[in-house]
Amino acid sequence: MRLDKINRNILSLLQSDARITNQQLAEKVSLSPSSCLNRVKKLEQAGLIGPYIGVVNLERACRSVMAIITVKLQDQSTEGFQNFLSCANDIPELVECYTVSGGFDMFLRVAAADMTRYNQIVDQLLDIIPGKVNLSSHIVLSTDKPFRGYALDSLLEE
Incomplete structure (x- = not known):
């Protein structure tokens, strides 16, 4: 899908406020509401936006432990990674999982x-990890810069 200036602007605005009304969004990107809605639907269908979620401030909502876990798998095969990921997906407190390069294979974020x-x-x-594994835990003491969206202006430059 082509990301012209209007589509990039729509993405940026929705990223900063997913609850913006279509009317407000249309005004900000200088489109009619129907044309704006058509563009948003096309962006959704192309998988460029969604799902729409509310970010909960855990520090205010409840007591919790946030941790980063790095994982080094002995089994470096594709099957070894897939087995780990399919089992890890069954742990609801495991909120993010990245396969990474470098000194370890996986970067996990856990909220317990x-x-x-x-x-x-x-x-x-x-x-769930067969064979030897190196697991390293890092308890998060504070979130000094929470995720607030991507720098779309620089990432989506033409």
């Missing part, structure tokens, strides 16, 4: 209710 549950998750991860 408390340290007891966090330890259970670590044990569960160790149980």
